[in-house]
Amino acid sequence: MNQKDIYVKNMPLSEAKEKWQKALQEINFSDSAATTEIAVEQALGQITGAPVFAAHSSPAYNAAAMDGIAVHFADLASASDAAPVRLTEKQFTPVNTGNNLPLGFDAVVMIEDVHYINEHEVELAIPATPWQHVRTIGEDIVATELILPVGHRIRPIDQGAMLATGVTKIVIKTAPQITVIPTGSELIQPGTTPAPGQIIEFNSRILAGYLNEWGAVAKGAAPVTDDKDKLRAAISDAAKRNDIVIMNAGASAGTRDYTSTVLAELGEVIVHGVAIKPGKPVILAIVDTTPVIGLPGYPVSAILTMRLFVHEMIYSYMDMQKPVTAKTKALMSRPIHSSMGQDEFVRITLGQVGDELMATPAGKGAGAVMSLVRADGLLTLAAGSEGVGAGEEVEIELLRPLTEIQSTLVAIGSHDNIIDVLANLLHKGSNAIRISSAHVGSMGGIMAIKRGEAHFAGSHLLDEKTGEYNISFIKRFLADIPLQLINLCYRQQGLIVAKGNPHGISGFQDLADGNLSFINRQNGAGTRLLTDKTLKDLTLSPANINGYDHEEYTHMSVAASIANGSVDCGMGILAAANALQLDFVPVAEERYDLIIPEKFLDDPKLMSLLDLICNSPEFKQLVNNLGGYSLRDSGKTMYRQ
């Protein structure tokens, strides 16, 4: 019988932060970075640990700024075109750019303005101003003046300025050393196929990657199994050798979660459980004088919690200001209801759809790594908030540059692997376009177009009555929106069968005697409509199909049921069969179109997409390589309104 760890509290975020700050103050964590001396040449990207002052002035002497002759400006006071002045050998001396101005001279006349009478005499027709074309000593910086303050991240130009002013060694701060310890007996190494219940351990790589980007020196440690003694030894050892220790639980199941117990034995647990979503079970503890942070096991929770608590600590340790995260205003495309009582961090996809930047909630699962790969930003719903209404302006913390978001085409709807082919072909060269693709089914795509969330939607909705694709659904749900329906492809649907097709299934007719089992899609799914039409065309009665009433909700669930042997076949697309290395028996062709609002048809990004579809031989070749497609109407407008 499972039991939740009864010690997990639900402390408000502000209170947790305050308690943690106080605990960090008690161990003098802030500004505790050590310093070390290194060569300026090695210092790119490092943080100054002491102010850097110029050792020489720059220029170190009065230097000619032009090729020409050095003169005394006073000698030329009366020079003019009408009455040029002649200078003799002692009154001028040739100089090249960068030369030290010989003693006593106080201006340079550039070579273009010098008329040589002979080698020893020149004639000049323009007066000179004091120090013209001369870089005077210390003009750029004077020795002893400040080049860089303490706490400055060193850029290439800073290295140049230091070297130019005679500084070759500087003091830098030592970044905090962090170890990330994965825990959990269920963890296996990447590259192994997980058995049911096993989890590939990749969190420590992601977490260390972010910590390094934030300026720490972080690395992942070997996983520790669910064994109290081993855990105790690992934490105790890591706390001695590091400035911060990160524990990353495997699955967060209470009975196996010893981290908080062990931390309470070894040191002090300051906070266990914060009212945030995702991330609630976070542990903040101090062992000796080392902060130890227990992150939740799910990757998305772990990353977001680490952003919340650890990012700031790295800058605090270095006594620096945390860089401000870029933010943008956007309009919510649909309402979000908050989980009252906790601060919630919502993954957001952004789309520059016409003049508006539209924010759409992306995947929700705490384990959904891809949702964070796809996410463009984060929306914070404060604990007291009731949520956000559709059309409301929100502030989004950006996870990728706004310019990248602005060169992104947002595709929401039914997914097809051809969209991935297009995404790759567009993501090239100096005008690279990114496709952000959310897979929510054809009806989901139609609703996304309605809400103005997407530039285009992939759809393959068959109207049982007319036998037509998509049009009647557009008329019903998108009547107000001028749009074009442009064909992308025809694709094979078929019966997904076990590897090698052991029952030799060749089509629905083989299911008519009820000996083989079938798994169906839910009512309303495009594939269900196609199944019903196919049965009708074959004059087969659904009542005779064994499993017709057994419904699954996705292509992949159908494929999985076949892969695990619980049924013999089910209707789906080739890609689903390929994904689980199953076999596929084509039974029908369906049309897959793109719904594109009229107003985006002259968007250069969309024009590039359509140009590819219509004109690229490479596109056609790549699609043919996939198999199961016909591009005979590709790029053709099937309907417009």
Place this chain on the structure above:
Amino acid sequence: MNQKDIYVKNMPLSEAKEKWQKALQEINFSDSAATTEIAVEQALGQITGAPVFAAHSSPAYNAAAMDGIAVHFADLASASDAAPVRLTEKQFTPVNTGNNLPLGFDAVVMIEDVHYINEHEVELAIPATPWQHVRTIGEDIVATELILPVGHRIRPIDQGAMLATGVTKIVIKTAPQITVIPTGSELIQPGTTPAPGQIIEFNSRILAGYLNEWGAVAKGAAPVTDDKDKLRAAISDAAKRNDIVIMNAGASAGTRDYTSTVLAELGEVIVHGVAIKPGKPVILAIVDTTPVIGLPGYPVSAILTMRLFVHEMIYSYMDMQKPVTAKTKALMSRPIHSSMGQDEFVRITLGQVGDELMATPAGKGAGAVMSLVRADGLLTLAAGSEGVGAGEEVEIELLRPLTEIQSTLVAIGSHDNIIDVLANLLHKGSNAIRISSAHVGSMGGIMAIKRGEAHFAGSHLLDEKTGEYNISFIKRFLADIPLQLINLCYRQQGLIVAKGNPHGISGFQDLADGNLSFINRQNGAGTRLLTDKTLKDLTLSPANINGYDHEEYTHMSVAASIANGSVDCGMGILAAANALQLDFVPVAEERYDLIIPEKFLDDPKLMSLLDLICNSPEFKQLVNNLGGYSLRDSGKTMYRQ
């Protein structure tokens, strides 16, 4: 006799870019990066060389998303508080988060909602929906679907997504290899004190640093002296071993500039001389199939020219879009006249002064590395433009994040090393403030306040008539601006004398007999006013001072004249003496105040500055360590209007 390289043209930038593009096309430079396979764990920051598709689905099986029991949702259809449903052993099975959902079950009820009757029987009062609290197979991503397109820079989360979906090796693009060859016999290595005419070679470090930041693999080569054969051998060898070669001339003096001649012998010079400022003498050439770029010698010209031509090439080589440079709108604080006929790149200091972001031209010299360290952005004046008027809105390409600029105090005026002390004390901790400091003299500071360019100005202008500091100048030039004049310090001015004070000078009285030579500051300088007042107080006649009419324009020029032995002494500040390791004889104390417009006094940044000045023992200690200061009135308001 010097001669300009007659081959340097003045080609318009657009034409130069077009010719260069064409030449690069002919060698198929774009998209020519090789690819190589590496482990995902090593791939952080690398660029995908091929699309990455999921090898497994994620989740790879239907997984419990909560701790609880797996059920058949249909069994609970009628469950309610009034009529709870009992499930027996075969109807449910306990699951932990992450567990594979046992075959046949299609929902999870979380443990909090489960009432155990005994170990074998549970009672449930809420109906379940299909697949509730289950992460269905492929929910996050389906095997064969796209994880990352080609040309994507890999982030930690991307590594996680690849590892989670069974991808452990990927193809990446190989970044272009670039060598930067410094040329010029005058170059010496950093760490050596330059003799007159010698130049410390640091450009290759700065240039390689930027190239690496832009994604290349760049390194500096050993300098090549001004010898045609050596140059020919170096270029020929480098072109064979690299994807791009950068030549960086030493001083650009025509007679020693063999680069273009040698490049014309080895390959084809496409462009030599572009109508840009700085950067005009740039050379763009192809040797065999390798682009060779000859950059001007001055560091600022070299960097700006490299940004203009080479930055883009790196992305083109990788077949990627060059990241868009962050830009901002700002108001010009003073007019800039353009050098008609050439595209000009003006270094800009930005200041968030009240509600406006004010843009002020920073230092101009092509050799002024510090001007680029200090610069916040670049303004492009197109060849056709006549310039920009004061108050006009301009677009600035940012060289540091806008948020950093917004937490910057802009100080323009006379410089004192105490400003550097303050800059260091403020540049710490979570609310770090940066001081951007331009050294333009007291009158320059007053004009900057008048134009709204600065938050405060350091000033030490003595009124000969009243003996008062700064106030009469404020009344004359800043009458309209409510402000406070707040004392920063009193500082010693004195006679700067040679090391060891060989003539035993103790004050101006020792100059009265005309045997020792003096060097004066120009009319209007604060130090000149102080000199005149001191002479008057001592009843010494300027006519008796040998060199009174010999004027220099900065403290450092005065100090340099003494250092090179051309005069015996001059009036200046202790810091100038220290900068050239000279001795200093104090003769008078002057007041150094900060002019602060009233409207900034409640700016938190300025409040922090004043708090430091008034209350920080560390500040007082550091200033005392500098020597030559009194802080008796520090922080006191000397005048307000």
